[in-house]
Amino acid sequence: MSYTLAADAALSAWNRSENGRRDCRTSPSHKPSRDRPRRRPKQRPTGLWLRGTVWQYRARVPAAVARIIGKTVVSQSLRTSSYSEAIRRARTIAGEWERKWRIAADQGLVWSPSPTPAPETAEPIPKSEAAASAEGRCAAPGEITCKPEADPPSVIGKEKDLAVSGKRSIAIVADQSGPSIQQVYDRYLDDPSVVRSTKTLLAYRSAYGRLIELISPETPIRAVTREVCREVLDTLRYLPPNAVKRYRGLSGLEAAARAKAEGLTPMGALTINGHIQKLSALLNWALNEGYIDRNPARGLKVIDPVRRKDKRHPFAPWQLQRIFGTPLYRGCQNDETGYARPGPNRPKRGRFWVPLIGLYSGMRLNEICQLDVTDVRVIDGVHCFVITTHGQSGTTDKRLKTGNAERIVPIHPKLIEISLLDYVARLGSLRPGKLFPELSVACTGYYSDTFSKWFANFLAKAGAKAPRTSFHSFRHNFRDALREAKVEKEIAYALGGWAGDGPDDESASAENYGRGFRIAALYDAIAKVSYPGLDLHHLEQP
Secondary structure: OOOOOHHHHHHHHHOOOOOHHHHHOOOOOOOOOOOOOOOOOOOOOOOEEEEEEEEEEEOOOOHHHHHHHHOOOEEEEEOOOOHHHHHHHHHHHHHHHHHHHHHHHHOOOOOEEOOOOOOOOOOOOOOOHHHHOOOOOOOOOOOOOOOOOOOOOOOOOOEEEEEEOOOOEEEOOOOOOOOOOOHHHHHHHHHOOOOOOOOHHHHHHHHHHHHHHOOOOOOOOHHHHHHHHHHHHHHHHOOOHHHHHHOOOOHHHHHHHHHHHOOOOOOHHHHHHHHHHHHHHHHHHHOOOOOOOOOOOOOOOOOOOOHHHHHOOOHHHHHHHHOOOHHHHEEEOOOOOOOOEEEEEOOOOOOOOOOOHHHOOOOHHHHHHOEEHHHEEEEEEEEEEEOOOOOOOOOOOOOOHHHHHOOOEOOOOOHHHOOOHHHHHHHHHHHHOOOOOOOOOOOOOOOOHHHHHHHHHHHHHHHOOOOOOOHHOOOHHHHHHHHHHHHHHHHHHHHOOOOOOOOOOOHHHOOOOOOOOHHHHHHHHHOOOOOOOOHHHOOOOH
């Protein structure tokens, strides 16, 4: 037995009418006009919706049945990405729903079709059995427990598989009461036991805004199943970078469908997994708070084809030569808008010093940009950078990535040859504030965000731009230089602020014992760092 959607029937009748014979075959509401000779695009059949890459069937519940089940719209996955197959399955499911609604209206029961669309359906359960369940009697094996019409549930519950006469069916039980995912998210961010930085909060709002929009903010937290999480993952797999800017006004599902049709390169696996990890963290918090019984997003991820060590590459020798051979280092108009144009000036401020310090110290970008003048100190007769959140000048705006990041790094002899100490002394005599006072802090609270954008443009103008290289590449150069100088691993970790490589590496826990390395030992190690082929003699000129 076949079933036909109401919209299909109406469309067929219209096409057979007098208007249809006028070659108008779009929709019954269309009126031919000479001003608009172009035909309207083909419309999807009623009830078909694309969620990620999987088609869904949605239909409005008749008012009489809606009063019984407490729901005005039903939705079911068609479990296919094929458009033609989705139409066939939608017609089958539409007929099933219509038959179940007639039964519900006659007997006060509600059914759902089987998970896999098929014309065969189980026989309805007599009203007497449902009434027995409502009276408190335990359901017999294979029995569906449904509330009678006299006592309708106010909220549709989650779906649960039950065996009925040897076949699989889905019974709806009212146990989805509780907060929505939006309410849980708000409580998650307001948790006083967790302290998050401004940058973390901005990242959370961006990621969770997309995730909750894909799931729907009103969705009860108990209705976020494993299947829902997988559909979110499937949608993220087709979203391109900067999807919000690229597809303004479109929802996440629409943007993913458009990007897939246009063949755009999607977000990287690291970004996708980061979004799913944030969803899992939210659901894990909900689990600990008792809102759900398990975390349905646990373990979900996509395979990242790029190894972690290959995420960033060190700068090649030709890149380093181009970077430090630009007008900024040989003579430019100024170090603001004219840094890439040759000129008579050789200003030595933040844009001049930050890349050099990164190359010869391995410090992270934000660690360099946020330095105070008082963070350059003489310790045991050695000039050093003191990387800490505590400032002798009373500043409280410094941030460190990890606990291992707080450390002391001796200043490399090459930086002293280029007159870094003269710059520090001159600046300190004026005002004991920031080492690079012209660098501004971003709205995230980090100095590195603004400088990172400038440096990306600087690389392009220097002709040194290459895949998987950025300012962080200086840190990889520094680590390679330590390896080539055969500096022992623990000293290298101490200089770079790196944690251990894995659970078998005891370097991280070993830092809790003793006083650490002598400054002289650290200086001897960093003095061995060199970059053969990189000529910086032109920087030693006054």
